[in-house]
Amino acid sequence: MSTSENTKVALPAMTHTVGMPRHQKIIFIVLLAVLLALPFVVYPVFAMKVLCFALFACAFNLLLGFGGLLSFGHAAYFGMASYVCAHAAKVWGLTPELAILAGTATSAVLGLVIGSLAIRRQGIYFAMVTLAFAQMVYFFALQAKFTGGEDGIQSVPRNDLLGIFPMNDDMTFYFFVLAITYGGILFIYRITHSPFGQVLKSIRENEPRAVSLGYRVNRYKLMVFVLSATFAGLAGATKSQVFHLASLTDVHWTMSGEVVLMTLLGGMGTVLGPIVGAAIVVTMQNYLASLGAWVTVIQGCIFVIGVLLFREGIIGVLSRILKKPL
Amino acid sequence: MFELLGIPPQVLMGQLLIGLINGSFYAVLSLGLAVIFGLLNIINFAHGAQYMMGAFGAWMLLNYTGIGYWPALILSPIVVGAIGIALERTMISRLYKLDHLYGLLLTFGLALIIQGLFRNYYGVSGLPYAIPPALQGGQNLGFMFLPNYRGWVIIASVVVCFGTWFMIEKTRLGSYLRAATENPELVGAFGINVPRMITLTYGFGVGLAAFAGVLAAPIYSVNPNMGADLIIVVFAVVVIGGMGSIMGAILTGFGLGIIEGLTRVFYPEGSAVVIFVIMAIVLMIKPEGLFGNNA
Structure with a gap:
């Protein structure tokens, strides 16, 4: 752990190398191989759910793990994108790629508006502000006409990709979703390992020093906020196409809590952590769904244990043992 | 009676009363958050769950042991406060040296556990809790009808808020508390047991939340989710007021309830989001909060 543990979120050290380190290249190739084989092993819709949440958690981790900003309102971007995408596909009859694009763009704008206000406060106030704005978005989704209120937008069609390829087969659609999410995760990796990512890291570690070096800190914070909201939107929009549904669940604060849980469990500030965390949480929800409210209790327990004993997360611990950033 | 902008005074006064009631809960809850934040430097996400526990405490005392409203008003906050103290000693106290965000995440986890457990055993439909006999009925004030219980909620909240303010700002105990907020090491050097004070402060803040819960039990149905959405509004109240001032938290709470x-009278569609809109405006004009110092 770093020496700044007293004041900062403890994060595993990130070393900067030119290009992708060899072991990470191998990890990404193995990951792709696993994901290509996944729908032949498990139910494709379940596999797509894992992919969407993995991208969502990676987007969240971009903000928390690399920007040091804890947003408690990421459901707003995930959920609004899912509504707009569903509306675009159902009412406007847009093709999947355009509907997803519309949803993602909505989240980017929403992220710009909320982010420019939220970065005016730091630390826990930032968390409370993002949570409050997300609740405002929730009330909007509850009352607005196009979202369908309690019913949500149901039986959203999956139109033909590019107007040519039918996408109704889940197995076919899986590979489209895989392309989106894997591309998104690679893109996020690229952001965090760019000069921009290094500046973010310096702001996270020592904001006054970054200011004194002449960086416009708020501009960087806003940029990473918008990027994070955009990728969260991409995940949400894709999810509404997967399930033919956009509902209030996606925009509720429990969803914001879940993405925090996934990232904490997997390991904040790691590349693979959010993916592993998302896979575990989604699997758990899937198999424990019959237990009802006990799932909430179990999630709460993971939070408590994670914060008290296990702050590095699964991948964080692995990364420390192997002495390699994962 | 006069009409204001075409709104009958009964409607206006009725909504003002509801606003004042909501404001009472905002004030007591944000006061508890501010007291806890001042000394512990954590945001108590479990505050809503503890408010719910206070209401359930009153319900359980009545239905399992036959203890009525008035003893419950004292007993329930004490029991919930004691549970809070146990949580502080066993878990929260381990996080003081870490980033504040961990305190938020831990108490969020605790809130999930508490709400999940209550949902399991009591469902989500809500349980009724009768208004105590002494406060049934109401007063006709000429321009409006004031139910006795609602009047009592406002009076009790005001008394508790100003009692807390007096204790913190005007008594010797309060001066220790304020000193420990500024510099815990120095206060410890004067021979005051700061860790114990922190523990008791957390217990007190949690007790305040439970007290609000008991007050709320006869108005809203006793429901495992009753605190979850309320606490987010209270967070917005806290951002608007800033947590640096006790009086600030009280005034912001009541004021926002009235607004x-x-x-709800003039633009009903906006009533659910008006507090968040005000938060956005405050963030634009005075980001540190109306009563805040730079935190």
């Missing part, structure tokens, strides 16, 4: 009530 919310007025919005």
